[in-house]
Amino acid sequence: MNKIIVENLSITYSDGVESLFDITLQIPANNITALIGPSGGGKSTFLRALNRLNDLADVAKVTGKILIDGVDILDPELDVIALRRKVGIVFSRPLPLPLTIFQNVSYGLELMGEKRKNVLNDAVERALRLSELWDELKDRLNDPAYSISGGQQQRLCLARTLSLQPEIIMLDEPTSALDPVSTAKIETSLLELKKDFTVIIAPHNTQQAGRIADYVAFFLQGKLIEFSSAEEIFTRPKDIKTQDYISGKFG
């Protein structure tokens, strides 16, 4: 079942940088879809289009369609807040808010007006367990989020996204600032999470896509060159550019 349908999506920034040209693809539910390609190719722009975070950036023009569960999310009348709760994002650097560990995870729920302490406690515990942080951090929930390691911070950011019980989780090079051990922990979490969520990741290298992705989209200079199952892409790429990229001829 396709969770996200993108048709002829083009995005132009007002300064013309990192635009997308005529992207069409379908992202299936409960799978990990990886967006690969050299940096500056439009992967971040694509991700940020899916929860309308591009609204904050200097986007000049968006054309085409993005349907999530059949709803056109580019509709100007759309409730973007509800969209962003449904489509969560983890950024490339660990970016905890300047709050405590607990407050970082409860932040999204508190924004919705949730004040009941037991509801917040339960939600924080559940999210921290999902990102496998609970055992490490359960005794220091009121410490500042910046007091934990970078790897823990990034998993905290994942927990923060999970606390809203989104349907789609996007990760924009989530492990680019992390050591191999923390990276492995995130990857394990993602393989677990895809049972309940649709995961879209811009992995920080092609190997990562190989380890965890079910589907792979290859972006080059704002264009979608190829999209198919990970197996197809890595064993029988149709486009010579895809082949060159995954074999390391450029990147």
Added chain:
Amino acid sequence: MQNTRKSNLTKQLRIEKIGFTIFTIFAIATVLPIIAVVIYIIYLGSPAISWEFISAMPSDGMRAGGIWPAIIGTFYLTIGTAIFSVPLGIAAAIYLSEYAAANRLTQIIRMAIINLAGIPSVVYGLFGLGLFVILLNFGTSILAASLTLSIMTLPVIISTTEEALRAVPQSFRVVSVSLGATKWQTIWRVVLPQAIPGILTGVVLGLERAAGETAPILFTGAAFFLPRLPNSPFDATMALPYHLFVISTQVPGMPIQIQYGTVMVLLAFVLIMNIIVTVIRSRARAKRQW
């Protein structure tokens, strides 16, 4: 080759040393006048300082007694200025930093604020006289003087607050919005708390200037001689800077220690404001983690 390199190195080290010395001398030079002024004032003013000087009404044509009504007056004027200028200034800065589009209107507002900061204070005084005292009929009063001082203080508060808001990393805003926050929720929960130390700096700079100004209150609220405490915002008041002007130029036979004693009290007033804000600010900064 070895030799040239070595002599180059010594030369560079010598230049480094000379440069360092020059900068140190300049740094000390900026502090010296302040120290000299303070010592001079304490030397001439301290004989006047007594409990009576601080707590009593002036007497004998201000040549004796205390300056209590002027202290209280400056206190009221500072509070009054804060009541108007702090909320307005912070709100304006939030608008400019977080909401305003990069267009012609914003440009004009910014330019107006910059120009407002450059207007001589006596012009504010005349403006306040025209608008608050006469047109709005507040009379020569604490209210009119506070409003006049507020307008003068606004540019300082706005520009420092705006700078403090801009110093909060943009990534915090993006993260907050990505978690479903509205713009205002983001500002209220994340941006403002992080900007508080910077905002406090702006507030205190502005209010200190307001506390020490003479010209804006000259026509709008300051009383030449009023040996009682003001009893409403519509009452005129004595104030330290204007009192100082009066006793330095308008009263013959004024003992010099009373003039310098008044200066000492005004300096102490500003210093106490500074200390309070520094304490609050360092507490807020200690909580900051990025």
